[in-house]
Amino acid sequence: MSRQEEILEAALESFDATGTTAIEEIKRRSGASVGSIYHHFGGVDGVAAALYIEILRGYQGGVVQALGRARNAEDGVGGLVRYHLRWVQRNPERARFLLQSGAARVAAGDELQALNRSLFAAVADWVEGQPAIRSLRGEVFYAVLLGPAQELSRLWLAGRIPSLRQVESDLAEAAWRAVRVD
Amino acid sequence: MSRQEEILEAALESFDATGTTAIEEIKRRSGASVGSIYHHFGGVDGVAAALYIEILRGYQGGVVQALGRARNAEDGVGGLVRYHLRWVQRNPERARFLLQSGAARVAAGDELQALNRSLFAAVADWVEGQPAIRSLRGEVFYAVLLGPAQELSRLWLAGRIPSLRQVESDLAEAAWRAVRVD
């Protein structure tokens, strides 16, 4: 593992354990010196931004794959919901970071926008080819599709519900009902 | 306005302007002394917690009223979605605080749990009397109902979509489709 990777991993650990990515924590957990962290990332915000982008890229890669595997509209819609829930389950620290680190999101700035735009476009493309899906504005489609999964993910990450697995089918079905053509 | 109220208002203003509720800011905006803030709230966390509870109480009061006005299932479901969106639109600072101040949510602790439980119970009661609504687990119902509105609220508060008004009907309808009995 390279120094960079060690630092990013330490930052994630640190965020998970303390809710922040203070440089002292990162230093302690990665074994890198303050100067080294600065050398590689330019500062605390740089670390947070890089981590945010790296995680988001990983998450989004799976979204595209899920769409690629879809054999019909219902399958695609359900697949996206399930993928989202499973990713959160398998990557709780990463999910927490994406959802809770407002500072990192800000720091990620432009690159984040670019990533989101490109994903939105990919999804929009796919939807366009699905006559079984009602025509909805992009953001509305996104919100109806993943909003419930997102909300339950938050609850699960906060320890307020015991399992995401058990709600997968319910959410997939609800999303399909909400967006399908009658 | 009592000292307490002045302090809470100042904290909200401060959060809206700076993203934090630093005591110096609260002091400046409320005109209260540090000691006075401590006297009434025991510290920064106490202020944040009190503000969180106060805002949440206001929001939840409206939810109960909205349910009371509902004349049938579809009306009730749509009413909740619309109420949520309108409350956010009319109270953007309050909404931002609820959604973004993780520290305040933690500080609000037990009282928050109690409020949420009691609201959940009220909604569950209402749902029970509606045969036109599919039977879903409490949290799933909540997530399907308000998750999309919540997600769009976040986007709107972040300035990423221009209007919540325009999506009200779409979200109300989508929620109804998702939860109604076939």
Next chain:
Amino acid sequence: MSRQEEILEAALESFDATGTTAIEEIKRRSGASVGSIYHHFGGVDGVAAALYIEILRGYQGGVVQALGRARNAEDGVGGLVRYHLRWVQRNPERARFLLQSGAARVAAGDELQALNRSLFAAVADWVEGQPAIRSLRGEVFYAVLLGPAQELSRLWLAGRIPSLRQVESDLAEAAWRAVRVD
């Protein structure tokens, strides 16, 4: 118990528990209001001083009694040492306060000096009538007599030795050896 007494007791409790006599603590423990404490004692230093004097008076009263009971020089010397050790054992919180509250000693000021002078005089009077005791300067006599007991009291109060009872005889004998005429 009068308000004054409640306050003094609360101050002692507070010192024993926290190492200080902060007014908030005293307030909490005594049930008296800040204003009331000020009314009776004029401030935190006033409470500390009053407590110091009260405790010292109690201790010194016993010293005089012990001297009065002495039937000869050896008995008197041993009695003082034993009294000291027993008083500490029976009043550990009070002893701790006298030994550790530098602030209180300063606040006790003039009244403390007066008490000490009068006790010194009483002891000196007694010594004068004892030809079996070597002639030593006042402070040296005091130090040789009670210094060891004082030091072991400190250790015991700090939990560093298990029992004062067991050293009573040793210290009484050592004091007598140190001050007796050959």
Next chain:
Amino acid sequence: MSRQEEILEAALESFDATGTTAIEEIKRRSGASVGSIYHHFGGVDGVAAALYIEILRGYQGGVVQALGRARNAEDGVGGLVRYHLRWVQRNPERARFLLQSGAARVAAGDELQALNRSLFAAVADWVEGQPAIRSLRGEVFYAVLLGPAQELSRLWLAGRIPSLRQVESDLAEAAWRAVRVD
């Protein structure tokens, strides 16, 4: 002088002048920045602890030397008493710190215990080889030997007696009388 030493010296000066080791004082007197103090000592308690240990080590070194120079039991006992009194006279600020900074003693914690234990052992070793000294428990021997000197040191440091020099012989003799075999 290294930064660390400058900071420790400033802390001692500060304690002597104000009775506390407030960080602002240390900063002012040492010229070091707050951050630097934290970098080296982790906080105010860390500075106090380090200073306490350093001073105690110096004092104890002399004790061991004094024992090494002793040519017989009486010489050794007297030497320890004299060394104690002279060290206090030559290092009044250090002595005051050791005797009055309860917070520092607490902060010094484990390292302090270790130092004390090792000194106790050295003294016990020496005593064992002296048949002219009565057999006394370790703490009792320590208290009888140095308790009086300690008590007079306190009085002298508080300005209540004019000279320690004049009592050296008295205390040395008294200690010897108290511990010698008949």
Next chain:
DNA sequence: GATGAATGAGCATTCATTCAT
């Protein structure tokens, strides 16, 4: 006598950042 809101100086601590080696 009693109450408690209000004040503000004082203090410890955290943290991102810089820079000489």
Next chain:
DNA sequence: CATGAATGAATGCTCATTCAT
């Protein structure tokens, strides 16, 4: 590339004291 000493602004908190009721 790496290290760690040094900096100082920002921040939260404690506490004795005052005073109107």
